[in-house]
Amino acid sequence: MGFNIEQIRKDFPILQQQVYNKPLIYLDNGATTHKPQVVIDTLRTIYEKQNSSIHRAIHYLSEQMTSRYESARETVRSFINAASIREIIFTSGATGSINAVAFSFGEKYVAAGDEILISEMEHHSNIVPWQMMCERKGAQLKVIPFDEKGELQLDQLDELLSHKTRIVALTHASNSLGTINPVKEVIRRAHEREIPVLLDGAQMVQHGAVDVRELDCDFYVFSSHKIFGPTGSGVLYGKEALLEEMPPYQGGGDMVDQVSFEGTTYNTLPFKFEAGTSHYTGAIGLAAALDYIRSVGIEEIGRYEQELIRYTREKLEGIEQLKIYGESEKRISVFSFLLDNIHTYDAGMILDKMGIAVRTGTHCTQPVMDHFGISGTIRASLVFYNTMEEVDRLVEGIRTTIQMLS
Amino acid sequence: MGFNIEQIRKDFPILQQQVYNKPLIYLDNGATTHKPQVVIDTLRTIYEKQNSSIHRAIHYLSEQMTSRYESARETVRSFINAASIREIIFTSGATGSINAVAFSFGEKYVAAGDEILISEMEHHSNIVPWQMMCERKGAQLKVIPFDEKGELQLDQLDELLSHKTRIVALTHASNSLGTINPVKEVIRRAHEREIPVLLDGAQMVQHGAVDVRELDCDFYVFSSHKIFGPTGSGVLYGKEALLEEMPPYQGGGDMVDQVSFEGTTYNTLPFKFEAGTSHYTGAIGLAAALDYIRSVGIEEIGRYEQELIRYTREKLEGIEQLKIYGESEKRISVFSFLLDNIHTYDAGMILDKMGIAVRTGTHCTQPVMDHFGISGTIRASLVFYNTMEEVDRLVEGIRTTIQMLS
């Protein structure tokens, strides 16, 4: 059918909303994305007609729900082209996924004196779990710096990768700089030393095709709510051989085989890592979102977003008092910027009153702000339901803001 | 308005469903409960009109969503009568809550040689996290046994509580035996020795008023999906002084104050324990469910369920070939039983075909099954939307089952 932006916008009911009697211009998609009607309806239909706990039970509703949950797993597997559904673990979100790996991988493979390598542009969710694990294990956190354009300084990578490095955890795309990292290159060089790599795909999966086998990453994580799915759900992909070796993260129902006070044995993959009643509506809603994306076409989305990026960049660069942070050419449709002598909070407040939702602050990447010696930025993050007209309105809004505040 | 069962059943759309062309008789509420229309509508309205990530952002939608999320916290606080919203942490569910405490309390207070006391009737979710923690810390798991009626053998408690005991983790009500435990007595005796107590309220909150201050428990956990709320959400209540001392469980966005590679400081309570984008729709949906329960009246619900219990028990006991497991007088509306020489799986399959959803198996309480030397039971678990007529249908179904299988 081709990429029809008008139809797409109709698929997302919230885009028809007004705030302060002005049409909502939602440019905070880096924080969370909105949901197409099909996702909302999926949730409603489950709760109105089909709801039941999954696994273990044998009655009709439970059977149906279980098979939908497991086919949601297959949908995710095929979306990122994992080798097996045993490699797809449903979690509470990207943060939950990273914490699971940091704990479980840490228990198995990390000892005092070891090193964990992350980058300077990581989201707090890909920093703090590693810090906590390092502290517990007596390991050390190493950091790949980025340059003034917001690109990783890969020339330092070989030096940073040592025989003590146990894992590299890197964001696929930065939520504050917009940079898409050269992850294949990093993975190649890490693998040369037999070091596994976790990719934080929270800001990538919604923008372009991800193929975990082609990337050859060892772990890949993302959140449902950032890819048009329900809140409270996320994915941890891990290579089967690694997941097989790793101890479980949480204990509880469903992740066990035999339980006795003398000792407990664990279930097989992927269930070993899914303790307790799973958030099955979240997983099934996520699958509905992924199906929706496929129906629009992930290639088409990518192409349209490239246009959006070009247009937005050109327009923003046309504002003299505006400075962009993060100038990588390989990028997602996320722009961080500052206005001369204007506090981000003031700008955010004024844009808000024009119906324009942007985010201001550190975007949970405080080290990125420290790098530039600033306390925050204004961030406009777009997805495929945003339009050139919305970018025009943003630019107008910025000009008004500058006028009001200078 | 009084307790109007017909109106109540209309509030739950799924109860109007048919399976195999027969009216659904849903008696698997111990696994998960259904949702009143108001909860379903709350979720839909959020996603269609209000959706936005919470905290940190200053734009309109985010403000609104944040304040609804925080007022959901207040709703939970008041529902269990906690002293402060700082004591209410939103988690992924009861299992998530227990894992958080087992990890975080363990890191702070448990060392080699210490003991953790649980009971023989715990759900796997209140066994395995402690086993995992004990293994990590070199601590030992001790177990309060129950007697043939399915009641805790409290005469053994003082012996089991030692100066090495660091925490007692006990289910408020058993999901397989139905027993409501004498938790106040256990708490009193544990507190005499200054040992904190965690109560697993997953099977209690939906059946009667819970007042954490009156109970004086140190932690209380439950799941949203078992109390008519959305999946993927749950609550951890903890006394502020304890939570304050405990290290965070997961790292990520929102739970931090300042992040740098040299060191990270954490946010205040309750945020310290809420890492990453929270499942705000789950929390707000849970609050809608709690409001609904209040509007029906938690006292009225309790009274009605007592009648249901009396009626169900009498009817089940009238079946000669049926043996009930768990005969405590103080009980929730959960009944485990076996039919002479009939495999639970066969019984479950046949009841299912009559539209009756019961659970068969171990109900994630394998030690309870081991206690009786059985491999599982048939479990009928009722809540306030179930009726005496449904109990009659169950009994008919059981009789047919016996007839077919003997």
Add this chain to the structure above:
Amino acid sequence: MTDFNEIQQDIVEEFSVFEDWLDRYNYLIELGNDLPGIDPQYRTNEYLINGCQSKVWLHADLVDGRLQFKADSDAIIVKGIVALLVKLMNNRTPAEILENELFFIDGIGLRQNLSPTRSNGLLAMVKKMRLYAMAYQAKEQKAKNHE
């Protein structure tokens, strides 16, 4: 011997007369009761296929190039389906078993019993039957190659 698919067709027809689910189950229970239990020597962990809620035991021999299955379950309805499977698969050559699709389970509305999420060990049993067929086929092939 009757064709593999003909038997499946027969089973489907047999079941089609039952309008009610419970009648189908009554019939399965009958079949289950008629199937002789497996010899105690095979009712051991070695031959056990563990479903989460019911157990299936399976053993197979090759006699004159044809597979002889012995199977049992602790749940009678499962045993009924086991009986159907044994009726269909018994006395077949490995090739017959490996070439033919199983459609009767679907045809009699019991597909859910074979879903990967079902806790009754039947799916694992079907897989195991095919594994036996494969193993014996490989063995025969090897024997032939040595001739």
Add this chain to the structure above:
Amino acid sequence: MTDFNEIQQDIVEEFSVFEDWLDRYNYLIELGNDLPGIDPQYRTNEYLINGCQSKVWLHADLVDGRLQFKADSDAIIVKGIVALLVKLMNNRTPAEILENELFFIDGIGLRQNLSPTRSNGLLAMVKKMRLYAMAYQAKEQKAKNHE
């Protein structure tokens, strides 16, 4: 000196002429620009009230039984609201400050700026102003008791 609530009423009326949000903000910006910054000696961590996204500095003296507030913010809109608060609270006795309810914030539609979830430090500033009033009141009381 004008009554506490009269001033609040005045502020609300002043704002009521603005139909558009942006006009209100323009006015706040003006107020913010007109408010003299706090002395550098007070623009330190000791006097800082940290919002997540904007900072507020606050200091108070008691002169002749009345509170003298000095306040500032790094965000100009916040500073505008700070100016309104200072205008209202300045030169008041501790009792006046503690007795009266703040309603103007609500009245001019800025309540969200004072919500506990707002990241601008304003709520903390209001609390701090009251704390100052309480502290000075206690001090005065103590002094009186010693007379």
